[in-house]
Amino acid sequence: MPRKDLSRKHTSRKRPTLKDVADAVGVHISTVSRALNPKTRHHITAEISDKILKASARLNYRQNAAAYTLRTNRTRIVGLIIPDITNPVFPPIIRGVEDALAAHGYMAIVVNTDGALPREASAIDMLCGRGVDGVIAASVERDDPALLRVAGEGTPVVTVNRRMDDPAIASIVNDEDGGIRAVLDHLVALGHRRIANIAGPQKLSTGKARLDAFLRHRDALGLPADAGLIVMSDAFNEGEGERCTEALLAGNTDFTALVCSNDRLAVGAIAALRRHGRAVPADISVTGFNDMPLVDRLEPALTTIRVQQYTAGRMAAEALLARVEQSGAGDPPQHEVLPVELVVRASTAPARGRGRKARKEQAGQ
């Protein structure tokens, strides 16, 4: 008796298939398949289609994903490649991607590359092995052979946050130029003229775009073009922020404001400035980029550029799905630039007169 129960339980454990609901309704399995698919349901009599839906719900039928994939070659899974989930910039993007995907019945497999191209290549390999329907890459470099190759093989690809030089790859990015311009306008309005810059890695589109913007708007604003005011970082992290700041201070070039290519560089910069006895913002104003979580709780709270990471993630997913679902995708790749916003907090303040003496005619105002 208990044995019987057990065996019954065991057979009932197996998930129901199309055949099970077909038997329950008394129709053929293909009829069920059609009734369950919204795109083919119209082939079926409303009445019987209704019975099928009911039975399917009653039996708690769930399509077998593997069988579906084997037959159709679609997995409803997309790969999401990021440098490091531990970097606070990325979680909102990931969340946006996942929310948008979920709304369409898709899911994401997230892989971390730590910004290493070989690791990215092997990640792409894994994802393709899983048969992902598309790839969203937040970890992309301006020139990225592996990603280019997978795109060339017909897999839809869109980058988010960063972009490739090759315009054939769709992208969702922030308005880097507008952000840097807003920062410079703000600092100039506070009376700063000698403004230093810690630039991001130039192999990343964000690093390059922000440096380009800095140079362009610096000139447009008539600020001094002193090469000693610019230092290149190797990575977007706090350690590089400290190193670059020390290089700047060692250079003996005078400056009253420091524009950092992102928040983490700024956090490191502030630590280094303090260590060298410079008060922020009393002596030197510092700005970041991204408006990371907690950056408003630092001392001083960071003046920075707020970007729409979550929205960017959503849009990237939508753009990708558009390409996946009508894979005819002959239309040109989508390139979106999201607006950004200056957030003024406590790390910027009016410039002090010091360093100003050389150009005292300025003071005439």
Place this chain on the structure above:
Amino acid sequence: MPRKDLSRKHTSRKRPTLKDVADAVGVHISTVSRALNPKTRHHITAEISDKILKASARLNYRQNAAAYTLRTNRTRIVGLIIPDITNPVFPPIIRGVEDALAAHGYMAIVVNTDGALPREASAIDMLCGRGVDGVIAASVERDDPALLRVAGEGTPVVTVNRRMDDPAIASIVNDEDGGIRAVLDHLVALGHRRIANIAGPQKLSTGKARLDAFLRHRDALGLPADAGLIVMSDAFNEGEGERCTEALLAGNTDFTALVCSNDRLAVGAIAALRRHGRAVPADISVTGFNDMPLVDRLEPALTTIRVQQYTAGRMAAEALLARVEQSGAGDPPQHEVLPVELVVRASTAPARGRGRKARKEQAGQ
């Protein structure tokens, strides 16, 4: 001519299958299958197995995951359920899980529940639909019917960071009790006696364990057991930290130190204390729990308990895979408690005598 090229390209685009490498070597497809599987390779002549390996590499053969899954009912995918990837506590866990899984050829599908039980239930539904081999849950409540059900259906489950009351579910957690004890010892050593507590949500094992520990060690240390010194939060976030702190201040109970059930509560608490003119740590010492990123850069840098999130993630994945791979899993569920470490920074300082006097005056009213 171009048409021919195109069609050839098109056929060559299709990924090679077992049949393709079988044809290339001149053996049967099942021989190839055996040769490619380490567990069955010994059935095959070394020489021919060698040829197969070579050909497979040359053709760049990759197993079709869907076919494998359809046949074997294993996906090599595990579901990872978390409240919100945007909460800085979770990325290190996720990273640990993914790294450990990757080492075994597995991948994770991450889903966010925002801590809502119904959302968790539907997430579990999706994951089961995908046929995941197991589930790791960081978002679990002490009583969690959906997770219990899926575990009951035979899917391996392990919780991380939190645990369920039901000991049948394997878990990897931190030493909450040891952490709270270390905090209290530290504060008592600084001369604090009237120590308040913002407790976490009691439906979460972390919230309950830390409150239990607070009560027990408070009594063991002979500290005053004043109910007014304890306030319950509804969630582990900054807003609740502020609200609870204001409740504490409104209660007119005197205290010189405030133990918060996690870092985010502490961040909110410090903001609220400041707003009410209390200096941290000069007037009131504050402690957190978790040692979140950036918490060392706050002003004042937070004294807190460092937990091993990354390691916990890794261990959870390892524990799950152990259950997945020898799915006989008759052995008792694994329960791991990871050691924690007190990190003393600037938010705690020796107690001031001033509390006593104020209290005496109040007694007069």
Place this chain on the structure above:
DNA sequence: TTGTAGGCGTTATCAT
């Protein structure tokens, strides 16, 4: 409108 049948790429159970 519905049923029939073939096949997606694997693995596993037979034979040989």
Place this chain on the structure above:
DNA sequence: ATGATAACGCCTACAA
């Protein structure tokens, strides 16, 4: 040691 063959569950021409 290897080959033949039957599923796994689903979709989709094609036939009726």
